[in-house]
Amino acid sequence: MKDREAVKKSGKKKIFIALTILVPLFAVAIIMSTYGMVKNYKTSLYENVDETMLDRLFRGNYVLYRNLYEKVGGENVQYTDLYLTDLKGLLGSALGDFDEDEKEYYLKAFNSVFARELETESLKALQYFDYYVEDLKSGINISNAQAPLTDNLDKYAYYLEIVYDENGSASISAARAENADQLMRRASELTLAKNQLLQDWITSHGYENRENTNLLEYGDAPKSCRIAYGMTQELLDTYYLQGMGTHRNIPMNVYYNYLDSGIMGYIVLVYCGVLLLALFLPLRSLVEKPFHKYKLLNIPIEAAAFIILLEALLSEELLVYIIRFLTGQTAADIADFMRISHSTAEVFTFYTHIIPLYAVFLSAWYLGLCLRGVREKGIKGYVKENCLIYRIFPFCKRKLLAMYEALEHIDVTKKAERTILKIVLVNAVILFLISSLWFGGFAVTVCYSLLLYFGLRFYVSRLQKKYFILLSKIQEISAGNLNVEIQEDLGLFEPFKEQLLLIQEGFRNAVGEEVKSQKMKSELITNVSHDLKTPLTAIITYVDLLKDDTLTREKQIEYLQTLERKSLRLKVLIEDLFEVSKATSGNVILNYQNVDICNLIKQVELEMSDKLAEAGLDVRMDFPEEKVIVALDSQKTYRIYENLFSNIVKYSLRGTRVYVRGTLTDDYIVISLKNISAAEITVDTAELTERFVRGDASRNTEGSGLGLAIVKSFVELQGGRFLLENDGDLFKAVTSFPRKR
Numbered sequence: 004m005k006d007r008e009a010v011k012k013s014g015k016k017k018i019f020i021a022l023t024i025l026v027p028l029f030a031v032a033i034i035m036s037t038y039g040m041v042k043n044y045k046t047s048l049y050e051n052v053d054e055t056m057l058d059r060l061f062r063g064n065y066v067l068y069r070n071l072y073e074k075v076g077g078e079n080v081q082y083t084d085l086y087l088t089d090l091k092g093l094l095g096s097a098l099g100d101f102d103e104d105e106k107e108y109y110l111k112a113f114n115s116v117f118a119r120e121l122e123t124e125s126l127k128a129l130q131y132f133d134y135y136v137e138d139l140k141s142g143i144n145i146s147n148a149q150a151p152l153t154d155n156l157d158k159y160a161y162y163l164e165i166v167y168d169e170n171g172s173a174s175i176s177a178a179r180a181e182n183a184d185q186l187m188r189r190a191s192e193l194t195l196a197k198n199q200l201l202q203d204w205i206t207s208h209g210y211e212n213r214e215n216t217n218l219l220e221y222g223d224a225p226k227s228c229r230i231a232y233g234m235t236q237e238l239l240d241t242y243y244l245q246g247m248g249t250h251r252n253i254p255m256n257v258y259y260n261y262l263d264s265g266i267m268g269y270i271v272l273v274y275c276g277v278l279l280l281a282l283f284l285p286l287r288s289l290v291e292k293p294f295h296k297y298k299l300l301n302i303p304i305e306a307a308a309f310i311i312l313l314e315a316l317l318s319e320e321l322l323v324y325i326i327r328f329l330t331g332q333t334a335a336d337i338a339d340f341m342r343i344s345h346s347t348a349e350v351f352t353f354y355t356h357i358i359p360l361y362a363v364f365l366s367a368w369y370l371g372l373c374l375r376g377v378r379e380k381g382i383k384g385y386v387k388e389n390c391l392i393y394r395i396f397p398f399c400k401r402k403l404l405a406m407y408e409a410l411e412h413i414d415v416t417k418k419a420e421r422t423i424l425k426i427v428l429v430n431a432v433i434l435f436l437i438s439s440l441w442f443g444g445f446a447v448t449v450c451y452s453l454l455l456y457f458g459l460r461f462y463v464s465r466l467q468k469k470y471f472i473l474l475s476k477i478q479e480i481s482a483g484n485l486n487v488e489i490q491e492d493l494g495l496f497e498p499f500k501e502q503l504l505l506i507q508e509g510f511r512n513a514v515g516e517e518v519k520s521q522k523m524k525s526e527l528i529t530n531v532s533h534d535l536k537t538p539l540t541a542i543i544t545y546v547d548l549l550k551d552d553t554l555t556r557e558k559q560i561e562y563l564q565t566l567e568r569k570s571l572r573l574k575v576l577i578e579d580l581f582e583v584s585k586a587t588s589g590n591v592i593l594n595y596q597n598v599d600i601c602n603l604i605k606q607v608e609l610e611m612s613d614k615l616a617e618a619g620l621d622v623r624m625d626f627p628e629e630k631v632i633v634a635l636d637s638q639k640t641y642r643i644y645e646n647l648f649s650n651i652v653k654y655s656l657r658g659t660r661v662y663v664r665g666t667l668t669d670d671y672i673v674i675s676l677k678n679i680s681a682a683e684i685t686v687d688t689a690e691l692t693e694r695f696v697r698g699d700a701s702r703n704t705e706g707s708g709l710g711l712a713i714v715k716s717f718v719e720l721q722g723g724r725f726l727l728e729n730d731g732d733l734f735k736a737v738t739s740f741p742r743k744r
Contacts, residue, residue, distance in 0.1 A: 008371050011070050012291065015288065015289040015290075016289070016290075017288040018289055019286060019290060020435075021594060022286070022289075023365075023368060025102075025363050026277060026281075026364075026368055027277060027365040027368055028357075028361060029365035029734075030109045030273045030274075030276070030277050030364040030367075031357055031360045031361050031364060032525050033269075033273050034266075034269060034273055034360060034624055035271055035356075035357075035360075037266065038329060040263075040264075041261065041264040041266050041329065042329060043502065056128055056189060056242070057186075057189055057193065058193070059124065059125055059127060059128035059129075060128055060129075060132070060163065060232055061165075061193050062121060062124065062125050063125035063126075063128060063129050063134075064165065064225055064230055065082070065085075065086060065121065065125075065224075065225070066121065066122050066125045066126075066129075067129075067134060067136045067145065067230060068085070068136065068167075068224060068225035068228060068230070069082060069085060070136075070145055071138055071143070071144070071145050071582075072085065073223070073230060073437065074143055074145055075138050075141055075143050081110065081114045082109050082113075082114050082117040082118070082121075083113055083114055083117075084222075085222050085224040086221060086224055087220065087221060087222065088220040088221070088222055091566065096169070096450045101697070114444070127383065129507070131234055131238045131239075131241065131242045132232045132233060132234050132238075133146075133147060133148040133152055133159070133232070133233045133234070134146060134147055134148070134152075134231065134232050134233075135148060135151050135152045135229075135230075135231045135233075136228060136229070136230050136231075136263075137151075137228060137229045138227065138228055139166075139227045139228055139229060140227050141675075148233075151231075152231045152232075152233045156179075156233075158233075158235055158359045159179065159233035159234060159235060160179075160180070160181075160234065160235060160236040160239050161179065161180050161231070161233065161234040162177060162178065162179035162180075162231070162233045162234075162289065163175070163177070163178050163179075163186065163190060163232045164176045164177040164178070164229065164230070164231040164232075165190070165194065165227045165229070165230045165231075166228075166229050166230075167226050167227065167228050167229075168226065168227065169226055169227045170223060170226065171223035171224060171225065172194075172226075172228040173194035173221075173225075174191075175187055175190045175191055175194060175196060176229070177231075178190060227647070252332070253323065253326055253327070253330075253332075257330070258322075258323075258326065259325065261322065261325070261326045261329070262322065262628075266322065266325060266458075267318060267322060268723075270318075270321070270360075270363070273364065273678070274363065274364065274367045277364050277367040277368050277371065278367040278368070278370055278371040278374075279371065280368075280371065281367070281368045281369075281370070281371025281372045281375075282372075282374050282375060282378075284369040286372075286375075293379050294372055294373075294375040294376060294379065295375070295376035295379050295385075300369075300372050300373050300375075300376070301373070301376060301389065302373050302389070303389050303390065303391045303392045304385075304386070304391070305390070305391050305392065307370055307373055307374070310366055310370060311370070314363060314366065320362075321359060321363065324359060325356075327737075328356045331349070333356075334348040334349045334351075334352045335348070337351060337352060349476065374391065379575045429693060433451065434603070437451060469492070470493070472489075472491050473489075473499060473500075473503075476489050476503065477503065478501070480506065480507060480510070482694050486507075487507065489503065489504070494603075498574060534535075538569040538570070538572045538573040539569075539573060540568045541565065541566075542566055542569050542570060542573070545565050545566045545569070546566070548562055549562050549563070549566075567694070593636040593639065593720060594636050594637075594638070595634045595635065595636060595744070596634070596635070596636075596637060597632045597633070597634060598632065598633055598634070598635045598637050598640060599630050599631065599632055600631055600632075600633050600640070600665075600672060600674070600740065601626040601630070601631050602626070603640060603644070603666050604624075604626075604644050604663060604665075604674065605624065606641075607641060607644040607645050607648055608622055608624070608648060608663070610645075611645070611648045611649070611652065614649075614652045615648070615651075615652060615661075617652075618652045618655060618656075618657060618659045619657040619659075620651065620652070620655055620658075620659065620660070620678070621659070621660045621661065621663050622660075622661045622663060623660055623661065623662050623663070624663045624664075625662070625663070625664040625665065626664075626665040627665055627666075627667055631665065631672050631742075633672055633740050633742060634744045635721055635740060636717075636721060639717045639720070639721065640721070642717060643713075643714050643715065643717050643718060643738065644674075644715050646710040646713055647676055647710075647714060647736055647738075648676075649710060650710050650711065650736075651676065653679045654680055654681055654682070654734070655678040655679060655680065655681060656678075656679045656680065656681040656732070657681070659678065659679040660679075661676065661677070661678045662675075662676070662677045662678075663675070663676050663677075664677075667742075670739060670741060670742060670743070671739045671741055671742060672739070672740050672742055673737060673738070674738045674739075675735060675736070675738075676735070676736045676737075676738045677733060677734070677735045677736075678733075678734055679732050679733060679734070680732045680733075680734045683732070684729055684732075711727070711736075714736075718738050718740075721740060722740070722741050722744065723738060723739050723740040723741065724737075724739040725737070725738055725739075726739075
C-alpha cells in the first residue's frame with residue numbers, strides 16, 4: 004500500500020516537473036513561430052531620401068563653384084563677391100553707408116564665417132562623393148575623380164547632376180538612386196528656391212536680423228556650370244550607417260523596423276500567459292504541501308518585482324539578440340570565430356537562440372508559482388509575510404519618530420552646529436535623490452515640499468503648545484504659587500524646566516530668608532532692648548539709691564563701683580554694636596601689613612592668660628615651625644582672636660583643655676580653636692554669628708552677643724573664611740586667611 008502511494012506521489016511530481024520544463028518551451032515555440040511575420044516588417048535601408056544630405060550637397064555647390072571660379076579667373080575671389088552684393092540685412096544699413104575701412108572689415112568678417120562654417124559643413128557630405136564641376140564656357144573643371152563621372156557612370160549607386168545656366172537658374176539633368184523619382188522631386192524643389200538655401204543657412208547661424216530678412220541682396224552665382232555628384236554603393240552604405248546611426252551594430256532603421264513589428268509585444272503577451280497558467284492551473288494536487296510552504300517559492304514581493312524590472316531592463320538586449328539572429332549576424336560572427344561553415348553556424352545559433360527565450364518564460368512560470376501564495380494566504384496575509392517594506396515599516400516608523408523626538412528635544416543650552424549640519428545633510432541627500440530622477444522630478448519636489456510643510460506645521464504647533472504650557476507655569480509662579488509642578492514634556496523647552504525649578508527653589512529660599520530675616524529683626528530688637536536695658540536699668544536704680552542722704556560712705560563707694568561697671572558694660576555694648584555695623588556695611592578702612600599670625604595668637608593668649616587660668620582652662624598650641632607671614636590688619640586680627648578667646652573663657656567647661664592649631668595649605672593658613680562647652684549648645688552654629696545671638700538662649704551670661712558677628716565680619720573683610728562647627732559638646736571655630744594677597 005505504501006509503495007503504491009509512493010509511486011503515485013512520484014508520478015505527480017514527474018508531471019509537475021514536466022509541466023515546468025514544457026510550458027516555457029512551448030512559449031518559446033510560439034514566439035519563434037512569429038519570426039516569419041516579423042521579417043516582413045524589415046524595410047530597405049534606403050527607403051527614404053536623406054534630405055539633409057541633399058541640402059548639404061546644394062550648399063556644397065556654393066563652395067565648389069567658388070573654387071571653379073578662382074581656377075577660371077586665376078585669382079582669389081571672396082564669397083561675398085559671388086553670392087552677396089549688399090549686407091543690409093546684417094549691418095542694418097547698406098555697405099555704401101560705411102567708409103572703405105569699415106566696409107573691408109565687415110566683408111572680411113563675413114567671408115571668414117563662410118570659409119569656417121559653410122565649407123566645414125559642406126565637406127561633411129562631400130567626403131562621401133565623387134564630384135565633377137565644369138565651366139560650360141571654357142570647359143575648365145575641378146574634380147576629386149580621375150575622369151568625368153559620366154565616363155564610368157555604372158559604378159555609382161547614387162548620382163545627381165545639376166546644370167546652372169548663364170542666369171544662374173538650375174535644373175536637374177540626371178538622377179540615379181534606389182528611389183530616383185523621390186530624389187528627382189526633392190532636388191527639383193531645391194533648384195526652384197534659388198537663394199533660399201543660402202538665406203536659411205545665414206539665418207540659422209544668427210547672422211541676419213530676422214526683421215530684415217529681405218534686405219540681403221544676392222548675386223546670380225553659380226552660373227554657366229555643370230555640377231555632378233556620384234557615390235558608390237560601398238560609400239552609400241557607410242554614409243547611411245554613419246548618418247542614420249547604429250544600435251549595437253544594427254542600423255537604426257533596421258532596429259526600429261523590428262521594434263515596430265511588435266515582436267516585444269508578442270513576448271510580453273506570451274510571458275503574461277505563462278505567468279497566469281502557473282498561477283491558476285490546478286497544480287495543488289501535484290505537490291505535497293502548499294506552494295508558500297516551499298522556501299524557494301516563498302520569496303519577498305520586492306524580489307519578484309526586481310526580477311520583472313530586471314527583465315524589462317534587459318528587454319532591449321533580448322530584442323537585439325533576436326534581430327541579430329534573424330538577420331544572420333550571429334551566425335556570421337560564430338562562423339568567423341569558430342571557423343566553421345555558415346550552415347553549421349546557423350544550426351548552432353538556432354538551438355542556442357532558444358536559451359535566453361526559455362530563461363525568460365521559465366522566470367514567468369516561476370513568478371506565477373510564487374504568486375500562488377496570494378491565493379493561499381490572501382492578499383493581506385501575503386503582503387504581511389512577504390513584503391519587506393511592510394516588515395521594516397515599524398522599524399522605519401520608530402527611527403522617524405526617534406529622529407522627530409531628537410529634533411523636538413534639541414538641547415538649546417548647547418551649540419546647535421552638529422544638529423543643523425545633520426538636518427542640512429539629510430535635506431541635501433533628499434534633494435540629490437530628487438534631482439537624480441529621470442522623470443517626475445517636479446511632481447516629487449511638490450510632494451516633498453507638501454510633506455515638509457505639513458511636517459513643519461505639526462512641529463511648530465507642538466512647539467507652541469509646549470511654549471504655552473511653560474508660559475502658564477511661569478505666570479503661576481509670578482502670581483506667588485511657588486509649589487507649581489511641571490510634569491508635562493516640554494520638548495525643546497525641557498532645559499527650561501530645570502531652570503524654572505531652580506527659580507522656584509530660589510524664590511522659596513528667598514522667601515524663607517526674608518521670613519528668617521524678619522524674625523531675626525524682631526529678635527534683634529528684643530535682644531538689643533534687653534541688653535541695653537539691663538545695664539541702663541541698673542544705672543538708673545543705683546543713681547536713685549545714691550540720692551539717699553542717709554547712705555554710708557561704704558555704700559556710696561559700692562554703688563559707685565557698680566555704676567562704673569554697668570556703664571562700662573553699656574559702653575562696650577555700644578562700641579561693639581557700632582563696630583559690627585561698620586564692618587557689615589563695609590565702611591571700615593583696613594591697614595594691611597605683614598603679620599606673623601601665629602605669634603599674634605600667642606600674644607592674645609598671653610594677655611588673656613589670667614582669665615583663662617581663672618576659668619581653669621589649659622591652652623595647647625600647635626603651629627608650624629616656620630614663621631607664617633600674612634598680609635593682615637593687625638588690630639582687626641587681634642580683635643578677632645581676642646573675641647574668640649573671650650568666647651572660650653565664657654562658655655568652656657572648667658578644667659578642660661583648649662586646642663589651638665595652625666595648618667598650612669597651598670593657599671591658606673587655617674587656624675582652628677577647639678573647646679568643650681560648659682552647657683549644651685541649643686542654638687544652630689549658623690545662627691551664632693548673627694548679631695546679639697549668644698550660646699545660652701536665656702541670656703544670663705555677660706556679653707553683648709556681638710563677638711562672633713564681629714569675628715565673622717573682620718575675617719571676611721580681609722578675604723578670609725570663618726566657620727563654626729559643633730559636635731556634641733565639642734565646639735570648633737575655624738579661621739582661614741589667604742597666604743598671598
